[in-house]
Amino acid sequence: MPLKLALPAMLSLRAILIEAALSAGAGESTVAALVDNALSQQRSPIQALLEKKDVEERTFLQQVAKATQFPWWPSQPTLAGSELQKRLPLRLALRHQLLVVGERDQNLQILTFDPFDLLAKQCLAQTLQQPIELAMHTRRDIQQALRRGYGIGADTFEELLEGREDEEILDHLKDEVQALDEQDDSEASVVKFVNQIMREALLERATDIHIEPVHEDLRIRYRVDGMLHNVPVPAQIAKLQDAVVARVKIMSHLDIAERRLPQDGRIALEFEGQSIDVRVATIPTVTGESVSLRLLGQQKFTFERLGIDGKNRERVDKLLAMPNGIVLITGPTGSGKSTSLYTFLTVLNKESRRIVTIEDPVENKLPGVLQIAVRPEIDLTFARGLRAILRGDPNVVMIGEMRDLETGEIAIRAALTGHLVFSTLHTNDAIGGITRLVDMGIEPFLVSTAVRAFIAQRLVRRLCEECKMEVNYPVADLERRGFHLPPYRVIYRAVGCDACRQTGYQGRAAIFEICMITPRLQELIAKRSSQSDLLAVAIEEGMQVLRDNGWDRVLEGVTTVEEILRVTAEEGGH
Numbered sequence: 001m002p003l004k005l006a007l008p009a010m011l012s013l014r015a016i017l018i019e020a021a022l023s024a025g026a027g028e029s030t031v032a033a034l035v036d037n038a039l040s041q042q043r044s045p046i047q048a049l050l051e052k053k054d055v056e057e058r059t060f061l062q063q064v065a066k067a068t069q070f071p072w073w074p075s076q077p078t079l080a081g082s083e084l085q086k087r088l089p090l091r092l093a094l095r096h097q098l099l100v101v102g103e104r105d106q107n108l109q110i111l112t113f114d115p116f117d118l119l120a121k122q123c124l125a126q127t128l129q130q131p132i133e134l135a136m137h138t139r140r141d142i143q144q145a146l147r148r149g150y151g152i153g154a155d156t157f158e159e160l161l162e163g164r165e166d167e168e169i170l171d172h173l174k175d176e177v178q179a180l181d182e183q184d185d186s187e188a189s190v191v192k193f194v195n196q197i198m199r200e201a202l203l204e205r206a207t208d209i210h211i212e213p214v215h216e217d218l219r220i221r222y223r224v225d226g227m228l229h230n231v232p233v234p235a236q237i238a239k240l241q242d243a244v245v246a247r248v249k250i251m252s253h254l255d256i257a258e259r260r261l262p263q264d265g266r267i268a269l270e271f272e273g274q275s276i277d278v279r280v281a282t283i284p285t286v287t288g289e290s291v292s293l294r295l296l297g298q299q300k301f302t303f304e305r306l307g308i309d310g311k312n313r314e315r316v317d318k319l320l321a322m323p324n325g326i327v328l329i330t331g332p333t334g335s336g337k338s339t340s341l342y343t344f345l346t347v348l349n350k351e352s353r354r355i356v357t358i359e360d361p362v363e364n365k366l367p368g369v370l371q372i373a374v375r376p377e378i379d380l381t382f383a384r385g386l387r388a389i390l391r392g393d394p395n396v397v398m399i400g401e402m403r404d405l406e407t408g409e410i411a412i413r414a415a416l417t418g419h420l421v422f423s424t425l426h427t428n429d430a431i432g433g434i435t436r437l438v439d440m441g442i443e444p445f446l447v448s449t450a451v452r453a454f455i456a457q458r459l460v461r462r463l464c465e466e467c468k469m470e471v472n473y474p475v476a477d478l479e480r481r482g483f484h485l486p487p488y489r490v491i492y493r494a495v496g497c498d499a500c501r502q503t504g505y506q507g508r509a510a511i512f513e514i515c516m517i518t519p520r521l522q523e524l525i526a527k528r529s530s531q532s533d534l535l536a537v538a539i540e541e542g543m544q545v546l547r548d549n550g551w552d553r554v555l556e557g558v559t560t561v562e563e564i565l566r567v568t569a570e571e572g573g574h
Helices: 007-023 028-040 045-051 057-067 091-093 117-128 139-150 154-160 166-171 190-203 235-251 312-318 337-348 382-390 405-416 430-440 444-450 475-480 519-526 529-539 546-555 561-567
Strands: 099-104 107-113 131-137 206-214 217-226 227-230 263-271 273-287 288-297 324-332 354-361 370-373 396-398 418-424 451-461 469-471 492-493 505-516
Touching: 007 028, 007 045, 028 396, 028 418, 045 057, 057 131, 057 139, 091 117, 091 139, 099 139, 131 505, 139 273, 139 324, 154 263, 190 206, 190 217, 190 235, 190 263, 190 288, 206 235, 217 492, 235 263, 235 273, 235 288, 273 354, 288 337, 312 451, 312 505, 324 337, 324 405, 324 430, 337 396, 337 418, 337 451, 370 396, 396 405, 396 519, 405 418, 405 430, 405 444, 418 430, 430 444, 430 451, 430 475, 430 505, 444 451, 451 561, 505 529, 505 546, 519 529
Parallel strands: 107 131, 324 418, 324 451, 354 370, 354 396, 396 418
Antiparallel strands: 099 107, 206 217, 206 288, 217 227, 263 273, 273 288, 451 505, 469 492
């Protein structure tokens, strides 16, 4: 970004920027050299300081505005209506991060984060046919407003659709650029646009990306903290629907010519020094191919991240110390079962133990653990893989899911012959796991003898620490829902701010229901007692149901009453 200033102005600017950066937390030893280096290379020193990421952006820019007496836009910026938008060329707005926010007294109001971007001012003067009023605001807020208004990758789309034929666009799809950090501004392409979609998803902490054809449009959605959010994309995206889907297929080594059958693939990406594994699934629909991408990072699996504490932590520690038996984690898809299993295996992963898993698919690679992926096309099923594992002298075995009687019987036999076995079941609660195994055809006395515990879990959204607020719930309403609020305890509600995308939540935490199989429960299971009788005894034996564990998280200020009710609705509070 060229910057040409007279010498006295440069000296004054240097002093202002250094003082503002120091007040915003920059290191004194590096900030002066950074500013000098940027000025000598005719680059924007503000851009250089923000890219360094060691200054608090809002404080820094407000200090610059104050020192230069440059107007500061006081409210949250939003892109003006379409008629005003059209007056500023899209490419100019995105290249220089300029946001049209309104019009006053025939003056077009435009926000910038860099008042010293002389090239941007020159372009504005040459392009616009009316006077302008510039004001400052943070780069992050301006970028977010531009994305919301124009859509992610709008600049790429404008260049792509400018005089290019479909065949020419498709010719660029096979560039195998798998590093999302690489910014290729020299050429607009579908490759670049798909990278932008994935990069944005990772920055937003999304776990899934859905590319869905809807009538004559293409909808892109991210799943963040378990909830789906529409992604703003250019209005003309439908024109490149086939090219976008083809690019994802090429990245995941799928057949781009096959549009009638579902396909599965994987993509290995690099993002900010982290390896990201992406599972890709395509589904043919009547309006076109839908593509789902599951983003799997190389995350750390710890009890702190999982959120197990108190009595539940004591129970899990006891289970992990057992020499044999089965531990089953229950819950619907997306409830965090795999994360819990990986955490347990990480804790058990010692040189003295041989740990082997069979999964469908292998979601995260654990160093030191032997992991096998199910492959039905060559008859490598859970049951067949499990038999092979047991011949390989394991200490700990993890089965991705207990789906059928054959797998269940082999797992029971492994537990009875001295192995510690972990697996999952799709049931709503812990007690439901008992009846599920019996319904599967496993004898009740084997269930009572081999299984050590059933663990049900759900994921609740964490309150955003930036904006959560105390709330006074009517005590009668809480009591009616089974919640008792102790004296002088405070609970919070979700509000919404820029940090959390106006949702009020940021991140997720787990709540648990751990049913240890005690002698009393063993006796009831062997007698084929009803689920209600099993539940009553489990609670007497110390099991805390999901909703009660969730209420503890509410009292800790982690989540809200609404979240607990949302994720435990099917349990009815027991």
